Amino acid sequence: MSRARADEEEYWHSSKFRAFTFDDEDDELSQLKESKRAVNSLRDIVDDDDDLERVSWSGEPVGSISWSIRETASSSTSSLEGQDSSLQKGSSSYAAFPKQASSYSLSSLFKGEVSPLCLSLSALSDTGLKNYAPELRRPKAEYKDYSSDWNPRDTVIRMQRGKVCSLERFRSLQDKLVLLDEAVAGHDGNVITAVLIFLKRTLRREILFRELEVRQVALCHLIYFLKETGEQKLLLDLLRTDCASFPSLQLSQYREHLNIQDVEKRREFLKGCIGLPFSAEDISHIQDHYTLLERQIIIEANDRHVETAGQAEIFRKYPRKASILNMPLVTTLFYSCFYHYTEAEGMFSSPTNLKKTFKIPDKQYVLTALAARAKLRAWEDVDALFTTKNWLGYTKKKAPIGFHRVVEILQRNNAPVQVLQEYVRLVEDVETRLNLATKYKCHDVVIETYKDLKDRIQLTAYKCKVERGSAEEEKINSILNNMVRKH
């Protein structure tokens, strides 16, 4: 046994090459000549496909298309610097896959399988000389490219196969419409669009629009085509017809605003959209969008001025990170709560004004204001947010979002424990309150809650969580003593 073992050891250690590394502790295997040979010989057996798969670090198989793009591209950049080196580099990159010609070609096998009788698909999928799939002949007639009396159906079929067809001989409106209907029936968008281009060129606009009104699929293709090619004017014309209610036309014009960079122009454009025949709901959103941008332009101009002049402390202390233009409403509200919190309602930039104008729900408003004021560590403002006075003059704390959410937001803004525990105390659900208080180390709240629950065991257990000799410990002790006395 021990002899065999020694032999084995000697065998393992005699190899000079490190074949591969094994991460486990018993790493006796790491130097193994044999294995490397085995790996290499196996590679020859395994990679019998013509594509030699090897993987570069990024995992891109060496020789894959995307890998090669990088490879050939990099060698071509270097060719600008020095011809010679590029040649070498280029050739070495090819040398990386020496196995080019495959030992056997799959296609040869494939050809053998297919009976020459079986007819081709080429008629369906070709554009000319190309065949998809089995080796096959196309019917002779396919080569005839000149017939002058293709009927609409044949014309569409020919176009589907990618052949060029003159559409000019469809002269009458009737012929053109039959052609269009055939194209639509063929479902090939490419052909439908081609026919539409032809119709657009050869028909009066009113007639084209009128006919498309009853041909919805074709209308869709035209709209898509106009959007793609940026023919906004025609789209607008379409909007003025009876096609206006058509779903793909809805908002098509509004979408254009995204392509307008200049804010003033964008605002003007949005204003124009309000009058378009969109649905009432959409119009109200577009109206809001317009109003918001209008506000943002005013606020931006003013604040930029104030900031550069260095007049207001808030901008000096917290310089603006970005312009407020084109930001969403809630972001704008946050901004306004951050920089313009105390402004009178009459000011465009005041939070209350925004809240009123856009009918921002209470919840949303409180959340945003809270986040902004907490960020500034303006704890009195936070306090005021939740304080309501009833008609008798009593104050009461109320939060439309629930105090656990308030605590979370304050905590995220690193509020001190004194502030935090005030709101933890207000969490109604006892269990949530205990969880939050324990999590954020609001000892007083934990102790008081256990006291109210008369939970001696938990209270005693909590003693080890507070600092020894601290006021909290004393408090726990005195409560525990009191409880004892009562019993």
Place this chain on the structure above:
Amino acid sequence: MAAHLSSGRVNLTALREAGRRELREFLDKCAGSKAIVWDEYLTGPFGLIAQYSLLKEHEVEKMFTLKPGRLPQADVKNIIFFVRPKLELMDIITDNVLREDRGRSPQRDFHILFVPRRSLLCEQWLKEQGVLGSFIHREQYSLDLIPFDGDLLSMESESAFKECYLESDQTSLYHAAKGLMTLQALYGTIPQIFGKGECARHVANMMIRMKREFPGSQNSIFPVFDTLLLLDRNVDLLTPLATQLTYEGLIDEIYGIQNTYVKLPPEKFAPKKQGEGGKDLPTEPKKLQLNSAEELYAEIRDKNFNAVGSVLSKKAKIISAAFEERHHAKTVGEIKQFVSQLPHMQAARSSLANHTSIAELIKDITTSEDFFDNLTVEQEFMSGIDTDKVNNYIEDCIAQKHPLIKILRLVCLQSVCNSGLKQKVLDYYKREILQTYGYEHILTLNNLEKAGLLKSQTSGRNNYPTIRKTLRLWMDDVNEQNPNDISYVYSGYAPLSVRLAQLLARPGWRSIEEVLKMLPGPHFEERQQLPTGLQKKRQHGENRVTLVFFLGGVTYAEIAALRFLSQMEDGGTEYVIATTKLINGTSWIKSLMEKLEPAPF
């Protein structure tokens, strides 16, 4: 490289080979040395058909990515653009061509290969720019169905769903029909066609029409597929919205699988070498190919993620034990025997290491509080709880400005699980979204409404509970480790689409007529006549082969569920899956979002 394609019931290598041949034929048409300028989107799909070696055999010497400006220097005779037919790409090509140095000699010839189709619109566009004449060959390469795995084909047409349901543009259906004709040319006429949905009806009609118009396309190949099932994505809008819980599904949800490749954060994959502790950590993402060629991956890809850990640890034990064997190897013969297994063991070890790392990455996410909360809400909706009122979690997520796509997925899920939201609820969500994320998203909301993902409950009737109960879409007692039902892929929810496939095989759709009527679009059956000689005489115990074609996209979890059905002992049916695009909820919603200008800063 392509061995995994022949591992399934249907040998898909033939399809790949057909694609390669067509590519070679085109390249040979442009005689002399060539450079290819790639539309970057296409390199992924093409990579599944061919590699650089094939191109190089046909004198492709350089390859570049398509971008505006002057084309790079390259002493080649031909410049070939491989592009999708998109106008914005035509503009770049125009720029490239116009900047070409006319004085250089010899002149370079230009060609365009459109994938998958030549477009008259694009050619007209090039004509208007005055460059159309510069191209000698303008051709198309019909890359309709690309083999992804032994049982999986995809057209990788990103916008198919959007085009079909938003723009009434059925061009992608035309391609699907053509792809199916190609498949039939290679694997025989499919005798039975079933379908559900408008698009399915269109595709079946086109297939029948194509066959009629080219009677010669009748072939004499013994049919490999018994049945074709065409399914519209909009018959089942629910499934992609839910978070997939299979291993592969989660990889896709979290990192996104593109053309069988996934890019992962590199930290977990840093090669451990003694002596250089974390000196040069790789910064580039680690890219891995995921397909059934990898034994371990084939085993775990379709499992519920909760069942993956135990498989991995079992594998680790087996591999460690195998390496331990060396201590018992005494004779030279035994050592040789051991050594001969090493390469396989080494491959298994590195595969195990990779998947352990991936599983760790995923676990970090699936154990997070937010993942759990999100999943809880999804499962509540799918089992029909509180779908008719504003959901607190969604509200909170909006307030905290979670990614918009996440919000949209949840709101759409709620809408689908309630056959539309109450008008008040819908208005509330819309308002919150627009105010928090920006009014321009009204365009996206409109798109979602057009696609039926978001709607108000008009009929006042919620059909979902009936559908759920009849099709048993929600299973309370789900077994994730040793599943006995497809619902394991979503830990409780059985994908509707796959249930339809399952019920079609047994006992047939007649049993669920009522529910089929509640789902959108017609359901139908067609038969394609076969010559008598080709009619199949089924061997006893031989499984039927059904091709399920998802028009508008399919998720990895649905694929897993179909594979589960294929493997069921008494299932009687094996499935091959085809689709217009492999999707997940995020990529799907993204494809429906309006492309907005990037924020100005």
